[in-house]
Every structure is written in C-alpha cells, then in structure tokens.
Amino acid sequence: MPIHCASPVVPSSKGRFHEIDSLVTGHAFGIHNEFGRLLDERAYQAALASRCRSSGLVVESEFRIRVQFEDFLKDYFVDLLIEAGTPVEVKAAEKLSAAHRAQMMNYLFGLDVRHGTLLNFRPASVEREFVSTTHTRSTRGAWSWHPPSSAGHCAEVQGLQAALAAILEDWGALLEVSLYREALIHFTGGAERVLRPVSLNFGGGLAGEQTLALITEDIALAVTGVTRSPGAMRDHLQRLLRLTNLRSILWVNFNQALVGFEELFR
Numbered sequence: 001m002p003i004h005c006a007s008p009v010v011p012s013s014k015g016r017f018h019e020i021d022s023l024v025t026g027h028a029f030g031i032h033n034e035f036g037r038l039l040d041e042r043a044y045q046a047a048l049a050s051r052c053r054s055s056g057l058v059v060e061s062e063f064r065i066r067v068q069f070e071d072f073l074k075d076y077f078v079d080l081l082i083e084a085g086t087p088v089e090v091k092a093a094e095k096l097s098a099a100h101r102a103q104m105m106n107y108l109f110g111l112d113v114r115h116g117t118l119l120n121f122r123p124a125s126v127e128r129e130f131v132s133t134t135h136t137r138s139t140r141g142a143w144s145w146h147p148p149s150s151a152g153h154c155a156e157v158q159g160l161q162a163a164l165a166a167i168l169e170d171w172g173a174l175l176e177v178s179l180y181r182e183a184l185i186h187f188t189g190g191a192e193r194v195l196r197p198v199s200l201n202f203g204g205g206l207a208g209e210q211t212l213a214l215i216t217e218d219i220a221l222a223v224t225g226v227t228r229s230p231g232a233m234r235d236h237l238q239r240l241l242r243l244t245n246l247r248s249i250l251w252v253n254f255n256q257a258l259v260g261f262e263e264l265f266r
Contacts, residue, residue, distance in 0.1 A: 002170055003110055003137075006064040011113040012085040020057070020086045021117050025128055027051040028119050032126045037092075044121045045079050045090040058083050065110035067179060069170050072186045074179060078107050087116040096120050096129055104131040106176045112137050140172035145259040153263070156188065156215045157250060161261060163187045164252065173257040177225035180254065181213075184223060188215045200243045207243070218247040219263075225254045238264055 012020065031047045045061065052059045063081035067074050080088040087107050091100060096118055104116045108131065120127035145168075147161055167183055185194045197209040198220070213221040220241075226233045230253055241249050241264060253260040 002068045003112075004066045004068065005111060006066075007060070008084065009081075009111050009113065010084040011111075012083065012115065014115065016083075017086055017115040020082050021130070023055060023057065024048070024052060024080075024082060024086075024088055024117065025119070025126070027055070028121070028126050028128070032121055037122050037124065039092065039121065041079075041090055041092045041121075044092060044119075048088070048090060048119070049080055052080070052082060060084075063087075065107065067110065067171065067175070069167050069183060070187075072183050074182065076107065076110060078111070081111075085111075085113055087111060087113065089116070089118050091118060091120040092122045093120055094122060096127055101129070101131055102176065105133060105174075106179075108133050109135065109137075109140060109174055135174060137172060140174045140257070143168050143173035143257045143259055145261055147261045154216060154219070157219065157263070160184060160188055160215055160221070160250065164259075164261065168259065173254065173259060177223060177254050180252070181223035184221065184252070185213055188213075188221070194221075198244050198246065201245070202243055210240075212244075212246075215250065218245070220244075220246055220249045221252070222249050223252045223254075227255050230255060230260065234262075234264065238266075241266055 027048055031044060031051065035047065049059045049061050060081045063078040065076040065078065078087045079090045082088060089104055100118055104118055108114065108116055114132055116131045118129045118131060163184060167180065185191055188194055194213050194215065195211055196214050198212045199209055200207045215221050222237055224233055237249050237251055249264045251262045251264055
C-alpha cells in the first residue's frame with residue numbers, strides 16, 4: 001500500500017507501549033502542574049517533546065505520514081512519535097472527543113501500529129486516553145463491496161467506480177472517510193470543477209443553494225461513513241435529492257471494511 005512514513009516505524013509491544021506511556025504521561029502532568037492549562041497545543045507539544053528527549057526518549061515531532069495514489073497525495077502529521085513506534089497526540093480542548101479518537105485511529109492505521117495516546121492539557125487535570133486497534137495493513141486490505149453492474153451507467157459513474165476500486169486496492173479500508181472523498185473528487189476533475197452550488201426548491205420556489213460534489217451536471221456524489229442505520233442516511237439523501245433538479249446521487253458509504261456503492265434516484 002502506498003502509505004509512506006518519514007522514517008522507519010518500529011511497532012511497540014503492548015508492554016513497551018505502557019512503559020513509554022507512563023514516562024510520557026508523567027512529563028505531561030509535570031508540565032500541567034508547572035505551566036497551567038491555558039497554553040496553546042503547540043506550546044504543550046514543544047514542552048512535552050523537550051522533556052521526553054531530556055529523559056532519554058527518542059522523539060520525532062510532526063512525524064509525517066504520506067498517503068498517495070497516482071498523482072493524488074495527502075500528508076498527515078503526528079504530533080509526537082516516541083521511540084519510533086508510539087504516537088502521542090497533544091490537545092488543548094474542553095474534553096477529548098470522538099473526532100480526536102478517530103484522528104488517532106487514522107494515525108495508527110497509517111503507521112501500522114496498535115496503540116497510541118491522547119493527552120489533553122485544557123481540563124483541570126491532564127486527560128489521557130489510550131486508543132488501540134487490532135487491525136494491521138493486511139487486515140485493512142480485506143475490504144469488500146458489491147458494486148452494481150456498470151451497465152446503464154454513464155462513463156463518469158463507471159470511471160468513479162473503477163477509481164474507487166483501485167484506491168481501495170491500494171490503501172485498503174478504514175482510513176478516514178474524508179481522505180477517500182478528497183481522492184474521488186480529485187479523480188473526477190478536482191474540487192474547483194466538482195464542488196458547485198446546487199439550487200434547492202421547496203414550497204413552490206427557490207429556497208437557496210447548497211454546495212454538492214457533481215460528477216456530471218445532474219449526478220452528485222455523497223461519501224459517508226455511516227456504521228449504524230445506513231437506511232436512515234439513504235432516506236435523508238433522497239430527501240435532499242428531491243429538493244433539487246438532479247437526476248441522482250451516487251452514494252459511497254464506508255461501513256468499516258464493507259464499502260457500499262449505490263445510485264439513488266428521485
């Protein structure tokens with residue numbers, strides 16, 4: 001899979017991860033006690049990197065993970081990579097959220113490691129969470145889908161279907177959904193051409209506009225990551241479709257390693 005790390009990654013065993021985490025968390029509490037909870041994330045990140053290095057740990061700041069397919073690429077940057085295999089993300093938020101956990105999970109998949117730590121310095125006491133996965137690059141490659149027959153589809157839909165299959169073959173599943181969406185938009189003409197305002201009509205008149213990804217003049221693309229009640233998302237997409245003059249919405253849904261590909265009509 002064309003996921004490239006800035007330098008070799010050496011996954012830590014569970015025991016070694018907890019040893020490293022204990023040292024890093026100790027430094028985090030020390031920084032919090034000394035400097036308080038009102039600094040920016042970058043300041044906490046720099047202070048934590050400095051103290052970890054001073055205690056003998058090997059630390060790489062802003063460690064780059066590059067995901068690439070043909071001429072599309074996207075870089076991600078892990079706040080701290082400790083001892084070549086333990087990612088640490090530093091936050092200064094009211095509380096850790098599902099978005100923070102998803103971000104770390106994406107990094108675990110990119111690094112092909114099992115464990116990472118989230119540290120949040122904004123609360124009255126440092127908030128710490130472990131994020132773990134059992135997936136490897138091999139298991140992420142075991143994605144599945146049942147694409148509809150391309151018969152009757154226009155060339156643009158057939159091309160998008162082929163691009164999605166090739167991307168999944170290269171990257172596997174389970175990376176963040178926005179990455180797949182960006183790649184599909186790139187390969188259907190790029191954001192400047194694809195992202196366009198669409199008129200919304202109800203009550204007998206124009207109700208405004210909404211920006212959608214259009215792969216043709218009358219077919220929109222929706223990429224989601226619904227794992228519970230996908231039927232509800234289908235219903236909402238069709239409600240949106242009925243407010244437009246579009247012919248259909250091509251819906252790609254990432255439900256873990258099961259990828260849905262469906263064209264919804266008015």
